[in-house]
Amino acid sequence: MADMMRNLPALRLVAIAAAAGIVAGVTSLYVMGGPDGNTGETAQAGACAANAEKVAALEPAIGGEVAAMLPADPPQSMSDLAFNGPDGEAMTVADLSGKTLLVNLWATWCTPCREEMPALDALQRENGSDKFEVVAVNVDRGSDEKPKAFLEEIGVDSLAYYRDNSMDVFNTLKTRGLALGLPVTLLVGEDGCLLAHMNGPADWASVDAVTLVQAAMGEGGG
Template structure:
């Protein structure tokens, strides 16, 4: 046997690299194209009207955007937890009752409101209610209102009894006992727990939000709501 005749030909590294490129490169390009297509669909295809919707929201919320820029420096001290949005967006048209009569958020168009959600079983809610009452008494007028909406779904006599117990004088009685409004806010990610307050501009757009209680009758809160147009 001739070992020299049976030995395989020497490997040419350059030729092997060329073959590998020819075999692998088309697959790499195909994968890259698929990934790019998926990214395009996620960023643009799923939000096809995103740009148009954002422009519409910007036009609808022009008044609130101007207020947000003005109020952002005032979200400090007692209101340091108030998140002011650089680009306010329309709030859902939430429904609730005022002294037993059906109403909704659209009824407050034309004025700035502090929309607060509370329940009698929520200890921080109970603790901040006197401050909200004093804020309404101090700054509430045709341009600004505190709208504190009770969301108890059982023992519906308790909310009014509690407000009478703490001698609320200035707040109207707003309630939503079906749980639907609470659910809408939860599903949109706007509300996780109670209390939660939203500062809403005269155009119905959300200027800012605060999760948890706050000292609503303090100097910081009064300065902010007065800058928002309150008396």
């Protein structure tokens, strides 16, 4: 008993050191964020914040048929936005890096979506390239049968078939304050950063839409 009493100060020091180690470990985990932690998101946000001047330069091209477009405020990364590609495999916007993208979420049960689909197809047909793509993501629940039949019925043949039957892509945008309903459209730069966004339909085959896309690509309007 006497030996235990004599060792109490030492035991207290060991306990304190252990507690300090635990706190330091937790702090380290929080700061580092781990492989999927906060540091990656912070780095992406920082990179997109540098696009503020590009977003400001885009504003004069917003008008007419695309007047409902809102400049990104603040610019944020869309690189992790996930859906399935034309091959049915999971992908993200990051897989399309190097292109300016017009990402459009649509569904067959959404009347405005159905009405603007031919214009999106025309925009891709006339302006699609290795530098620009219309990424129309269908969010119907269930199988591919209904959306594919609709696209075939109206003669859409220039748009690649992107798909998310879980609605996760819509819900992700909703939590970010970018989606209120369908259709929702995002103008994304070649670095995956959001430049502008819109809720509701537009005439994407119009001169105004082409001018906006050209401005996003840094080509000027006309």
